[in-house]
Amino acid sequence: DAKTTQPNSMESNEEEPVHLPCNHSTISGTDYIHWYRQLPSQGPEYVIHGLTSNVNNRMASLAIAEDRKSSTLILHRATLRDAAVYYCILRAPSKRYILDQFYFGTGTSLTVIP
Amino acid sequence: EAGVTQFPSHSVIEKGQTVTLRCDPISGHDNLYWYRRVMGKEIKFLLHFVKESKQDESGMPNNRFLAERTGGTYSTLKVQPAELEDSGVYFCASSPPRGPGAYEQYFGPGTRLTVT
Numbered sequence: 001d002a003k004t005t006q007p008n009s010m011e012s013n014e015e016e017p018v019h020l021p022c023n024h025s026t027i028s029g030t031d032y033i034h035w036y037r038q039l040p041s042q043g044p045e046y047v048i049h050g051l052t053s054n055v056n057n058r059m060a061s062l063a064i065a066e067d068r069k070s071s072t073l074i075l076h077r078a079t080l081r082d083a084a085v086y087y088c089i090l091r092a093p094s095k096r097y098i099l100d101q102f103y104f105g106t107g108t109s110l111t112v113i114p
Numbered sequence: 115e116a117g118v119t120q121f122p123s124h125s126v127i128e129k130g131q132t133v134t135l136r137c138d139p140i141s142g143h144d145n146l147y148w149y150r151r152v153m154g155k156e157i158k159f160l161l162h163f164v165k166e167s168k169q170d171e172s173g174m175p176n177n178r179f180l181a182e183r184t185g186g187t188y189s190t191l192k193v194q195p196a197e198l199e200d201s202g203v204y205f206c207a208s209s210p211p212r213g214p215g216a217y218e219q220y221f222g223p224g225t226r227l228t229v230t
């Protein structure tokens with residue numbers, strides 16, 4: 001799997017937008033970009049994923065660069081509950097259509113300041 | 115719908131003892147995964163079941179670890195004998211069977227294993 005690079009930590013004020021960057025310069029044409037987050041004392045949880053186009057869901061938005069070598073997870077209005085470690089993961093679709101393992105990097109630890 | 119559950123939430127054992135961790139995936143999820151994070155390291159993949167079959171066990175660290183999924187429902191991960199370096203948090207995840215594309219894995223809360 002292609003490697004992802006994220007800043008170790010970021011801070012944001014409560015109720016302000018947060019942009020979490022991820023570099024994946026070796027991404028292949030079929031790799032999907034996933035974002036998961038892990039709240040304290042919990043397992044990782046799905047946030048969003050995309051392939052080429054920008055994606056929006058109730059939790060966040062995902063902005064994917066035109067060359068797909070980087071992406072940004074956008075939390076439109078950070079809350080204290082968004083304090084977590086955010087992981088950017090690349091996942092290649094399995095040829096046998098079976099979900100495969102994820103490779104977690106170190107992630108970005110987001111601190112939300114009241 | 116119940117999520118992925120893991121038992122126990124925390125286990126403290128002595129070096130050389132045996133521990134068995136259990137994971138109950140979401141009902142209907144054929145895919146079941148085990149991951150772990152040892153102290154200060156990243157979350158690492160251990161193995162992947164599709165129903166009762168081991169699809170990929172390339173991440174299992176050594177033969178002290180044995181995973182089973184009899185009947186394709188819940189799974190157990192046994193560590194025998196446990197060593198100090200096995201301490202960490204063990205996560206289980208599951209996902210439904212799907213076609214090609216990107217999918218979501220549903221993670222349990224993890225079992226914190228402490229080997230003393």
